Structures are given as structure tokens and as C-alpha cells.
Amino acid sequence: MKGCIVVVLVFLFSMANAAELPVEAFASAPSIDMLKLSPDGTKLSMTQTVDTEKEQLVLVKLFDLETGEQKFLVKAxxxxxxxxxxxWANNKQLLVKAAYASHRYGTPVTETRLMVIDTETGKNRSVIRGQLQRKLVRTPQFQSNIVALMPEDEEHFLLALDGFNHGVGTSVVKINLNGDLSKIVAHSRENLIDWVADRQHQPRIAIFRDDTQYQIKEKKPNNDEFRLLWQFEALSEDTIWPIGFDEDPNLLYxxxxxxxxxxxxxxxxAKDKPEPELIKADPDYDVPADISYSWQDKKIIAVGEDYIDPKYQxxxxxVDDALPDADNYIVSMSHDQNRYIVLTSSETNAGAYLLGDRKAKTLQFLLPKFSQLAPELMVAKQKIQYKARDGLTIEGYLTTPQGYQQGTLPTIIFPHGGPISxxxxxxDYWTQFFANRGYAVLQMNxxxxxxxxxxxxxxxxxGWGLQMQDDVEDGTRWLIEQGIAVPGNICIVGASYGGYAALMGAVKTPDLYQCVVSFAxxxxxxxxxxxxxxxxxxxxVKKQIGDNFDLLEQRSPLTHADKVQVPVLLIHGTKDRSVPVKQSTAMFRALKNKKKSVExxxxxxxxxxxxxxSHRLETFKAMDRFLKSHLQLPEQRVAVN
Incomplete structure (x- = not known):
């Protein structure tokens, strides 16, 4: 794996400085995404978005790298x-996961399904069918939880599935992709919600949850006995979460x-009392719970976000030398490890896919994720920190328009959703959109x-509406102290929990912001x-947000609609299964009843x-119009088509 890589195609952009791009440049989903190589490295699968007057299509597309032939396999x-x-399940079949909005017993829910596609005929079918479907006593809400693909046995994979009894309990099914009988290889137990398989494809770790208590148990190979390894309360410091196995079926990360x-x-x-041995830690931040395993090399090759194997390092x-100043991720690789797909991105590069060939030592540019977002017109975020009123250090990111040197700017305060995010x-296409319009953007963790x-x-x-909210306000006042934001020219924008924080900002500090945008x-x-x-x-949920409903009512923007003194823009989707649309319709009615300025x-x-x-475009056009009507830009912006 030594030697240099020659990049045969690169980005070439040249556009006017400080140009205002069309809304569509930011508000369009990636036209091509989710590129994956077939196991033999001869084909590419991908998703493609296509808009027509009547439909908003997403397609599963196949591209033959040898012949250049293209075909569409699924349209939705x-x-x-x-x-x-x-x-890819094998060289001829794809596994496609899909989600859709539904109802169960009158409750709005999200359902998932798993389809298998024959890439030669284009035919697709649900994985759950026939004999397997007849074994179910109820239709599972979630049907796409793949426990393990099996590269050494391409006709099968392991799927976690409930519905074999009337209680809560998840089994593991060995699915036969050729349509033959599927087999339950690990049976459910009460409150069993998920499984982890070892590298020999044996279901070994069972995850149980009863209300807020988790239990992690080991299933002994070739029998149905379980051994309790750990138990802990949700959101506690005792949490021990299984990630995956090494080649040795007794070594669990x-x-x-x-x-x-x-x-x-x-x-x-293998020990009677297994004790965790520290592998990777960071004194300042959480280490991502992620490992990478190479079935060809039969070992763990990456821990956290870093390779630990010298060959892969x-x-x-x-790759990094060939694509400097970027985050480069190997997102797919052929089974012989010759061809690979790189997704490269940076603070100013929305992302692009490249095809690599290790024998030829080349990287071929395939396509950008956002074709209209030239890196030269994007701006990098600046990491900042400030002190909250109680002395706690808060980290965040400040984004300013291209070419900004000093002085005040119209400002957007942009708290994230989650809130455990x-x-x-x-x-970040939201932040880049705002900066492209001439606004300073402050995000805070x-x-x-x-x-x-x-x-x-x-x-x-x-802590909704309490110190978490104070941290947002303190960040706003810090930016004023820095001479960047100026009172009278600041709006607050957010989505999901961020939308809550935006509205609560108008409630708790009615004179600090000039307008509010809340999406969902x-x-x-x-x-x-x-x-x-x-x-x-x-x-x-009660443990995370609270169960004192009187207090929660007082921490709700809806309760304090009369305190909102600035224009508000509310946007919400009717099939939102995370935050119901009634959250926004109720706020709209409350503000209207109080004679407030609301859209x-x-x-x-x-x-x-x-x-x-179409929803992205409608949302971004509405925000563009709304913010321009309430924030004063320092100079006329240049529009670029």
C-alpha cells in the first residue's frame, strides 16, 4: 500500500467573490449519493434524486464500470x-433499507422495510415473505436491522426481527437470499431488543431493556443459556455498550x-469475571463508539475514527497526501481490496466521490454531492469558546461571510437539535446558506x-428552558461583546430542539432577537x-426531558405566547414522526390569538x-425571504445564477 496516488480529475471552479448563490444550490438534496462498489469491484450502486412536476423521485441506480451501462432498479x-x-449482499443482489410514515393503533409511527433487488433482472421483493412471514404472529414495525452480512457465505445474512410472539422480544433469523427456507438461529426473550453477532456469525450478545434498565448478556454458542455481563440505568455513568467482536469470538469491544x-x-x-481493558481514550472528548473489522485480514483495523493497523494507516x-486539507473516508472497497470509493469533504467542500485503484495508483473523480456549491464560494467555520454565566466553558463555531475582515454583521444564532447532539x-449546508446571504452564524454546543x-x-x-437556554443567550451576548453581532440586527433560527431554543429565546429575552425561525x-x-x-x-424520555408536567408546561413556548414580541416563522411537515406537526399548529394559533406577527x-x-x-426548497426560500425582511445587510449582495 506504499507509494503515491495520482489524482486524474479534480475540481475546477472560478466564480465571483461574495456572490449570492441561488437558493436551489443549497436546498437541493445530493443528486447522487450512497455510492457502493460491488464485491467484485465491477459495478457501482447509488441513489439518485429526480424531480418532476408530479413526483419527487428517489432512484436506486446501477453503473457498470466495465461497459459504462446504466440501469435504474427502484423508483420511489x-x-x-x-x-x-x-x-451489496453479493455480486448480484442489493439490500435496500427504506422507512415510511404510518400509524399503529392510531399512533403515528415510522416503519422500516428491507428489500432485496436482483441487479440483473431488476426485480425486487421484501425479505420478509413466505414461510418466514407465516411464522409471525404480528407484523414487526422495524424489519431492516441487519445483524451481520456474511461475505464468506453470500447467500445468507443475519436479520434481527421481532413479531414471533405477542410480547417485546427480538430473534435473529438467518435469511436465505435465494428464497429457500430461512432459519431462526437465536430465539427472543422478554424485553430483548437487539443482538450483536461475533465474526463467526453466531449471535453472542443480547441487549435487554426494561423501562430504563439495560442488561447486556452473553449467549453461549450452540445453546440457549445466557450469562449476565453488565446492567445499568439509561443515561448513567455505568453504561457499557457492546460495539463488536474481534476475530477471536471471546474478544468483545x-x-x-x-x-x-x-x-x-x-x-x-473467556474469563469468569470479564473486566474491560482500556484501548482508546481522549482526556477532553468522548471517543466515537466505532470499530472497523477486515474479514479479509481477520482483525480489527480501526478503533474510533483512526486506523490502528500499519497497512491501513x-x-x-x-489517500490523504493525494487529497490534502480534506477529510477522506473509504466508504466502500471491493473484496480483493483493489478498487475503493473515497468520500472527500472539508469545511468548504460539500463532498465528492472518487474511485480509487490501488494497482494503478489512481484516483478518478466521479461526482460532487452538491454540484452548485463551489468550494471557493464556501467559508470555513472558526472554532470559538466562551464562558457561560456560571463559568462553564462552552465551545462553538462562528461562520462569517466570505471576505469578512472586521466590523458588525447581521447575525443568526443557530442552536442545534437533539438536544443530545x-x-x-x-x-453544513444550513450554515453555508446563511453565510452566503451575508450573515454571521453562531453555533454552540x-x-x-x-x-x-x-x-x-x-x-x-x-434542563429544557433552563441553563441550556442560558448558554444560547450567553453565546449571543458574547458575540455582541466581540463586536460582530449588534443589538437590533440578530435573529435566532433552529430545527427540532433548536426550534424550541429559538422560540424560548424570544420568550425569555424578548428584546435580544429581531425574529425567530422554527423548523419542526x-x-x-x-x-x-x-x-x-x-x-x-x-x-x-421522561428521564431525559422530565415528568413534572406542571414544570414542563411552564418551560414551553406555547404557554408564553404572549411574551413573544418579534416576528416568527414556523415550518413543519405533516408526516413528522419525531416532533408532531401539532406542535407548530398549536403555536401558530396561540400567537395569532395574541395578535402576534407569525407565519x-x-x-x-x-x-x-x-x-x-421540494420541501427543502420551500423551506429555504421562506427563510431567505423572512430573514432579509428582518435583518439589515450592510451592502447589496451579488446574485449568481
Missing amino acids: DSRDLNIYSVV VSAYHNGKKAIFKVDL AFQKA FDDDGF FRGSYGYGFDFMQMGLQ GVTDVEDLVKSQRNFTNYEI YIELEDGDHYLSTN
Whole structure:
């Protein structure tokens, strides 16, 4: 894997400085995405979005690298079906995961399905059918949880599936892709929700949940006995989460806390009392709970986000040398490890796919994810930090328009959703859109955000509208102190929890912001918690958000509509299964009744993620118009078509 790589095609862009791009440049979903190589390296699978007057299509497409032939295998309307994963089962069959909005016993839910596609004939079918379907006593809500692909046995894979009894319990089924009989290889137990298989494809780790208590158990090979390994409360510091096995079926990698930060450990299950052995830790941040296993080399090759195997480290270095100043990820590789797909991106590069050939030592540019977003017109985020009012350090990112040197700017405060999530320095099409319009954008990882350790996360539990909200306000005032934001020219924008924070900003500090944009925002926290009563994670939701409904009512923007003194834009999809659309319609009515300035846009069949191009475009055009009417830009922007 040594030697240099020659890049045979590269990006070439040249456009005017500080140009205002069309809204469509930011608001269009990637035209081509999810590229994967067939095991023999001769074909590419991908998804493609195509808009017509009547349909918003997502297609599964096949491209033959040897002949140049293209064919479309699946066509779906993205308003009805979200295709979120496409993987090769073998050289002739693809496995496609899809999600859609539905109802169960009157409760709005998301369902998932798994299809198998014959790439030669184009025929597709559900994996759950025939003899297997007849064994079910109820139709499972989730049918796409692949426990393990089996490269050494391409006719089979393992699927986690419930529905074989009336209670909550997940089994593992060995699916035969040729249509022959499928076999249950691990039977469900009460409260068993998921499985982890070893590298010999034996279901070995069973994950149980009863309300807020988890149990991690080992299933002994070739029998139905279980051994309790660990038990812990949800959201506790005792959490030990299985990640995956090494080649040795007794060596299990887990994620657990070390000195208050999530780290990766290795556990020897051959011991009577397995004790985690520290493998990777970071004193400042959580280590991502991720490992990579090479079935060809029969070993773990990466821990966290870094290769640990010298051969793969050298390979990654060669790719990074060929594509400098970028984050380069090997997203797919042929079974002989010669051909591979690289997804390269940076703070200013929205992402592009390249095809590599190790024998030829070449990288061939395939296509960009966002063809209209020239890196030269994008801007890098600046990492910042400030002190909250109680002295806690808050990290965040500041993005300013291209060419900005100093002085005040119209400003957007942009808290993230989740709230157990985070913002980083990666490419963000929302932030780039705002900066391209001439706004400074401040994102902050307020307390409760993910990645900063146990104590930081705990500070956000049941803290909606309290110190988490203060952190957002303190960031705004910090930016004013820096001479970038100026009172009277600041708006606050957010999605999901971020929409809640935006609305609460207008409630708690009515003079600080000039306008509010909430996409799919929570407005009634009490109702959000109560809406989870019919779901199995209800007790965890209460533990995270709270169960004192009187307090939750007082921390809801809906309760304080009379305190909102600035214009509000509400946008919500009718098929949102994360935050129900009634959260926005109720807020709209409350603001209207109080004679407040409010606009509401409802996205018919829209989901929580703006998965459909037309919904993205409508949302971004509305935000563009709304923000321009309430924020004063320092100079006339240049429009580029």
C-alpha cells in the first residue's frame, strides 16, 4: 500500500467573490449519493434524486464500470418512502433499507422495510415473505436491522426481527437470499431488543431493556443459556455498550466511560469475571463508539475514527497526501481490496466521490454531492469558546461571510437539535446558506450536547428552558461583546430542539432577537413527553426531558405566547414522526390569538429531515425571504445564477 496516488480529475471552479448563490444550490438534496462498489469491484450502486412536476423521485441506480451501462432498479416517491441505505449482499443482489410514515393503533409511527433487488433482472421483493412471514404472529414495525452480512457465505445474512410472539422480544433469523427456507438461529426473550453477532456469525450478545434498565448478556454458542455481563440505568455513568467482536469470538469491544469521557475497551469473555481493558481514550472528548473489522485480514483495523493497523494507516496516508486539507473516508472497497470509493469533504467542500485503484495508483473523480456549491464560494467555520454565566466553558463555531475582515454583521444564532447532539467543523449546508446571504452564524454546543463527557451531558437532562437556554443567550451576548453581532440586527433560527431554543429565546429575552425561525420545533414540552406514552422508550424520555408536567408546561413556548414580541416563522411537515406537526399548529394559533406577527408554512407529506427536494426548497426560500425582511445587510449582495 506504499507509494503515491495520482489524482486524474479534480475540481475546477472560478466564480465571483461574495456572490449570492441561488437558493436551489443549497436546498437541493445530493443528486447522487450512497455510492457502493460491488464485491467484485465491477459495478457501482447509488441513489439518485429526480424531480418532476408530479413526483419527487428517489432512484436506486446501477453503473457498470466495465461497459459504462446504466440501469435504474427502484423508483420511489421520496414523500412516501425514504431510502436510507443500500448495500451489496453479493455480486448480484442489493439490500435496500427504506422507512415510511404510518400509524399503529392510531399512533403515528415510522416503519422500516428491507428489500432485496436482483441487479440483473431488476426485480425486487421484501425479505420478509413466505414461510418466514407465516411464522409471525404480528407484523414487526422495524424489519431492516441487519445483524451481520456474511461475505464468506453470500447467500445468507443475519436479520434481527421481532413479531414471533405477542410480547417485546427480538430473534435473529438467518435469511436465505435465494428464497429457500430461512432459519431462526437465536430465539427472543422478554424485553430483548437487539443482538450483536461475533465474526463467526453466531449471535453472542443480547441487549435487554426494561423501562430504563439495560442488561447486556452473553449467549453461549450452540445453546440457549445466557450469562449476565453488565446492567445499568439509561443515561448513567455505568453504561457499557457492546460495539463488536474481534476475530477471536471471546474478544468483545465495548464503549464505556473512562475518567468521565466515553472510551473504547476490550473484554475477554473467556474469563469468569470479564473486566474491560482500556484501548482508546481522549482526556477532553468522548471517543466515537466505532470499530472497523477486515474479514479479509481477520482483525480489527480501526478503533474510533483512526486506523490502528500499519497497512491501513499507510493506505490512508497515501489517500490523504493525494487529497490534502480534506477529510477522506473509504466508504466502500471491493473484496480483493483493489478498487475503493473515497468520500472527500472539508469545511468548504460539500463532498465528492472518487474511485480509487490501488494497482494503478489512481484516483478518478466521479461526482460532487452538491454540484452548485463551489468550494471557493464556501467559508470555513472558526472554532470559538466562551464562558457561560456560571463559568462553564462552552465551545462553538462562528461562520462569517466570505471576505469578512472586521466590523458588525447581521447575525443568526443557530442552536442545534437533539438536544443530545453536537455541531462540529464539518460542512453544513444550513450554515453555508446563511453565510452566503451575508450573515454571521453562531453555533454552540450548549450543556447537554453530545461528545463532552458524562458530566456535561448530565447538565442537560431535564434542563429544557433552563441553563441550556442560558448558554444560547450567553453565546449571543458574547458575540455582541466581540463586536460582530449588534443589538437590533440578530435573529435566532433552529430545527427540532433548536426550534424550541429559538422560540424560548424570544420568550425569555424578548428584546435580544429581531425574529425567530422554527423548523419542526417543539413548542409544548409537556405534550411531547406525553405523546411517547404508547412507545417502549417512554420512561427514558421522561428521564431525559422530565415528568413534572406542571414544570414542563411552564418551560414551553406555547404557554408564553404572549411574551413573544418579534416576528416568527414556523415550518413543519405533516408526516413528522419525531416532533408532531401539532406542535407548530398549536403555536401558530396561540400567537395569532395574541395578535402576534407569525407565519406558518405546512409541508404536505414532509418529514423531520427535509428529505424531499421540494420541501427543502420551500423551506429555504421562506427563510431567505423572512430573514432579509428582518435583518439589515450592510451592502447589496451579488446574485449568481
